[in-house]
Amino acid sequence: MALYLLKLGAKPSFFYSMIKKIIGILIITFLCFQGIKGQVKYNVSGYVKDSQTGEVLIGATVIVKGINIGTATNSYGFFTITVPKGEHTISFGYLGYKTQEMTLQVNKDSRIDIEISPNAQEIQEVVVSREKGNSNVQRAEMSLVKLDMKSVKQIPALMGEVDVIKAIQLLPGVQSTAEGGSGFSVRGGASDQNLIILDEATVYNASHLMGFFSVFNNDAIKDIKLYKGDMPASFGGRLSSVLDIKMKEGNSKDFNVTGGIGSISSRLTVEGPILKDRSSFMVSGRRTYVDVFFPLFNNDDLKQSTLYFYDLNAKLNLTLNPNNRIFISGYFGRDMFGRDINGFGFGNQTLTARWNHIFKHNLFMNTTLISSNYTYFLESNTNDANAIRWESNMDEVSAKIDFNYAIGPKYQLRFGVSSAYLTFMPGLIKGTNSQSFIQRWEIPKQHTLEHGIYLSNEFDLGRISFKAGLRISAFQNIGKGQSLVLSPDYKVTDKISHPKGEIYNTYISPEPRVGLVYRLSDSSSIKVSYSHTTQYVQLASNSQGGNPLDVWFPASPNIKPQQADQWALGYFRNFSNNQIEASAEVYYKNVKNFVDFKDFADVLLNDELEADIRQGKAYSYGLELFTRIDLGKWEGWVSYTYGRTFRKTQGVNMGRIYSATYDKPHNATVVLSYRLNRQIILSANWIYSTGQTYTQPTGRYEIDNITIPIYSERNAKRYPDYHRLDFAVNIKTKKSLNRRWKSEWNISVYNLYNRHNAWTINFVQDEKNPNITYAEKTYLFPIIPSVTYNFKF
Numbered sequence: 001m002a003l004y005l006l007k008l009g010a011k012p013s014f015f016y017s018m019i020k021k022i023i024g025i026l027i028i029t030f031l032c033f034q035g036i037k038g039q040v041k042y043n044v045s046g047y048v049k050d051s052q053t054g055e056v057l058i059g060a061t062v063i064v065k066g067i068n069i070g071t072a073t074n075s076y077g078f079f080t081i082t083v084p085k086g087e088h089t090i091s092f093g094y095l096g097y098k099t100q101e102m103t104l105q106v107n108k109d110s111r112i113d114i115e116i117s118p119n120a121q122e123i124q125e126v127v128v129s130r131e132k133g134n135s136n137v138q139r140a141e142m143s144l145v146k147l148d149m150k151s152v153k154q155i156p157a158l159m160g161e162v163d164v165i166k167a168i169q170l171l172p173g174v175q176s177t178a179e180g181g182s183g184f185s186v187r188g189g190a191s192d193q194n195l196i197i198l199d200e201a202t203v204y205n206a207s208h209l210m211g212f213f214s215v216f217n218n219d220a221i222k223d224i225k226l227y228k229g230d231m232p233a234s235f236g237g238r239l240s241s242v243l244d245i246k247m248k249e250g251n252s253k254d255f256n257v258t259g260g261i262g263s264i265s266s267r268l269t270v271e272g273p274i275l276k277d278r279s280s281f282m283v284s285g286r287r288t289y290v291d292v293f294f295p296l297f298n299n300d301d302l303k304q305s306t307l308y309f310y311d312l313n314a315k316l317n318l319t320l321n322p323n324n325r326i327f328i329s330g331y332f333g334r335d336m337f338g339r340d341i342n343g344f345g346f347g348n349q350t351l352t353a354r355w356n357h358i359f360k361h362n363l364f365m366n367t368t369l370i371s372s373n374y375t376y377f378l379e380s381n382t383n384d385a386n387a388i389r390w391e392s393n394m395d396e397v398s399a400k401i402d403f404n405y406a407i408g409p410k411y412q413l414r415f416g417v418s419s420a421y422l423t424f425m426p427g428l429i430k431g432t433n434s435q436s437f438i439q440r441w442e443i444p445k446q447h448t449l450e451h452g453i454y455l456s457n458e459f460d461l462g463r464i465s466f467k468a469g470l471r472i473s474a475f476q477n478i479g480k481g482q483s484l485v486l487s488p489d490y491k492v493t494d495k496i497s498h499p500k501g502e503i504y505n506t507y508i509s510p511e512p513r514v515g516l517v518y519r520l521s522d523s524s525s526i527k528v529s530y531s532h533t534t535q536y537v538q539l540a541s542n543s544q545g546g547n548p549l550d551v552w553f554p555a556s557p558n559i560k561p562q563q564a565d566q567w568a569l570g571y572f573r574n575f576s577n578n579q580i581e582a583s584a585e586v587y588y589k590n591v592k593n594f595v596d597f598k599d600f601a602d603v604l605l606n607d608e609l610e611a612d613i614r615q616g617k618a619y620s621y622g623l624e625l626f627t628r629i630d631l632g633k634w635e636g637w638v639s640y641t642y643g644r645t646f647r648k649t650q651g652v653n654m655g656r657i658y659s660a661t662y663d664k665p666h667n668a669t670v671v672l673s674y675r676l677n678r679q680i681i682l683s684a685n686w687i688y689s690t691g692q693t694y695t696q697p698t699g700r701y702e703i704d705n706i707t708i709p710i711y712s713e714r715n716a717k718r719y720p721d722y723h724r725l726d727f728a729v730n731i732k733t734k735k736s737l738n739r740r741w742k743s744e745w746n747i748s749v750y751n752l753y754n755r756h757n758a759w760t761i762n763f764v765q766d767e768k769n770p771n772i773t774y775a776e777k778t779y780l781f782p783i784i785p786s787v788t789y790n791f792k793f
Helices: 013-035 164-168 290-296
Strands: 004-006 041-050 061-064 069-072 078-084 086-093 100-106 114-116 144-147 174-176 184-186 194-198 221-227 241-247 256-261 265-273 279-288 306-321 324-338 342-360 363-380 388-408 411-431 440-442 446-460 464-478 481-486 492-498 503-521 524-535 537-540 551-554 562-575 580-597 613-631 634-648 666-675 680-689 697-703 706-711 722-732 742-750 760-765 773-778 784-792
Touching: 041 100, 041 388, 061 078, 069 078, 078 086, 078 388, 086 114, 100 114, 144 164, 164 221, 164 241, 290 306, 411 551, 446 481, 446 551, 464 481, 481 503
Parallel strands: 041 114, 194 241
Antiparallel strands: 004 503, 041 078, 061 069, 061 086, 086 100, 144 221, 174 184, 221 241, 256 265, 256 784, 265 279, 279 306, 306 324, 324 342, 342 363, 363 388, 388 411, 411 440, 411 446, 446 464, 464 503, 481 492, 503 524, 524 562, 537 551, 562 580, 580 613, 613 634, 634 666, 666 680, 680 722, 697 706, 722 742, 742 784, 760 773
8 A cells, every 4th residue: 555645835635535535435335224224123222231240241242033133242332233123032142141132122213221140150261252152253353362351360370470461472373572571472573563552542561570571450451352463443553463451340239359469469459339330430459569578688789679560450430321421541550670779660651531422322432532651760879970860751642533333234334533642752861969970861852643534334244244444544743853864874964853833744544454254154254354554653672572661763754654464364163062163364464664773773862763773574474273162161272373474674684584583483372271170270371482583693703802793694593492381270269159258279380391491592702711602591480389369359
C-alpha cells in the first residue's frame, strides 16, 4: 500500500477524501441492508452478566434456536441480535456457566439484561476459552487467542508469581525475547511491535524487576485477548500483535476480599457494591518485600539498599440507567532499586474514563478518554561532581469513539475515530548539588499527533462468513520541537527549530484488513486473512531482551513509518464433540521501513539518534500447529511453531540478509493439567526452542598493544537450544470447599531438571595467556521452588 507524505503547506485532500469515502460506504451499506429485509424483524439487545458478581461476560453466546442465528457479547458484555417477528427461544451461554434459555414473543424491539450462573460443580476452566463449542471453527476470526485468568493461575510460575505474559509466551507463534523476561515476540516481530493495552490505555513498559515479571496483577484481570495478525480495524499503531487486557469491574452484589502470600510478594484485592446492582468498585494491590529482610543480613550495603516493585489497580463502574454506564479505571506501578547514594526507578501510570451509551437497541457507543505515562530515572546523591539525576518519560493523552451497529441478523457494522497527543522526553540530566559537573542538559522533547478513523463490516452468508475493514491513520510531528537535516551519508548538516503548534510533517496511510471463513462442516473450516498495518512509534534498544532504559521515539521527516503486510491461511477442525480443537496456520509477513541501527550505535542520551538509524526490510514466515484438549480431568494444549525471520538493511551487515534476534526456527510447548480430585490439580509445562542468535567475535588484531576483536556477520551464531520443565500442584484446603472462606496452596517448581539455559555468552581473554579467548556462559535460573497461599472470602 502506498504511504502518503504531506509536507507543510500541502492540502491534506487525500485524508479528507478518504473520510468522505468511508462515510459514503457506511451510508450505502446501511441502505443496501435495509433494503434486503424481506420480512418484519426486530432487535433484541441487552447485557449478559454473572449472577454472583454482576460482572458482564465478554464473548458470551446468544443463539436463537431453530433459525440458526447467533451472536456474541462485545467487549462490554452487550449484544444485539435481529430476529423475525414471532415467538423464539433464545439460549445464553458462557464457558463454565450454566446455559440458560428464555422464550420471548418478539413483536417489537426488546431489551433483555440476563444473568447466568456458574456451574455448581467445581471444574477447572479451559485456558483457551471459547464462545461456544465450535466458534473457533465457525467465526471469521483467526490468529486470535483468548485466555481465562482462572486457569492461567494453574500454570507453574517463576517464584510463584502467576503472570499473564508468561502464559502468552506458551502459545504458538509467540516466544520470549530473553530467559525469564516479560518481553515477547509474535511471528518474528520485535517486542515494541506489540500493542499492549489495559482497559484501552497503552502500557509502554509491561515489565517489573528488569523484565522478570509483568505489571499485570492476576487478581485484577478479567479478560485477555491476543491478536497475532488478524487485528480488527479498531486497533492501529503496531505491526505484530495486540494484547487487549480488561480489568475486573468489581462485584456489584456482595463484598469480596481476595489475596495471596507468595515467596517474593503478596497481594490483596477488595471489591464490592456501592449501590447494589447499580455500581461497584475494585481495588487491587501487590508488593514485593525482598527488601524488608535486608536489615537482617550482616551486610552494610544490603542494609542500606532498596529493592521492590508495587502495583495498584482500581476501577469504579456506575450504571446511570439502562442505556448509560460509566467506568473509571487506573493503574499505578513502580520499581525501585538503590542505596542511600544512588537510585534507579521506573513505572507506568494509566487512567481511563469510559461512557457506554445505547442509542437504540441495535446501536451501541463507547466513548473513551485515556492518559498513559511511562517514566524512569537514575540518580546519584554523592557529594561530588558525579551527583546527577537522569530522567526520561513518555506521555500520551487520547480520546476515541467506537460504535457497534447491528444492521441485520447476520450483519455487524463497527466504526469509530480516535486521536492521540504524544510527548517524548528522551533525556534530561540535572545536577543534584552545586558541585555537579552538569547542572542541566536536555535532549529536545518531541511532540506528535496520531489520528485514526475506521470502518469494518461482518457478513454471514451461510457457509461463508466475510469481514472487511479499513482504517485510515494519520501521524503528525508538531512543534515545539526540532528536526534534523541529514546528508546522504547520515551526517547532521543542520537543525531546524519549530515553534509551538507548527505541524511540520504529516504521514497518512490506509490500512485495509480482510478475513474469510469457508465452513466445510459444523466441525471444520478453512480461513484466510490479510492485514496492512502501520507503526509510527518505536523503541531504541541496545539489548536483545529490552530494559527499562530503552527510549521510545517517533517517525519524523527522516524516519518513515514502518509498514507490514501479513497473509495467513488456516485449517481448523474439532473432534470428539468439540473436546479436541486442532488448527494449522501458515503466515507470511513483509515489513517495509523496518527500523534498525548501525553497528555500535549509541541509543541512550543521543540527541542525534536519527543519524544512527537505518531503515530496511524484514520478512517472516512460518507454520503454527495447535491442539487443545478438554477431556474431563485432562486439559491443556500442545503447540509447535516453525518460523523464520530475516532482515536486510543498507549499512548493516554490509547490506546482506541476516537473521533477526527472534529467529528461532523451532518452538514447541506442552501445557497440561490433571484434576486428581476436588482438592488437587497437578499441572506442568515443557518448553523447547532453538537458541537465539548473536554476533560472535571470530578473531582479533592488535594496534599499539590494544586488542581489537573481529566479529562475525550480524547474528550469525546461536546460543545452545533452550528447554525447561516446570511443575505445580494446587491444593484446596478441605475446610474451604463448603465455606465462604476459600483457600488453596500453590507449590511450583521452575526448571525442574535444573537446565542451565544460556542468558548471555561473553568472550573473555585468559588472564595468564592473552592469546587465548574462551566463551563464558551466564545462566539465570537453576531449579527454583516456591510456595504461595491464596485466599478469598
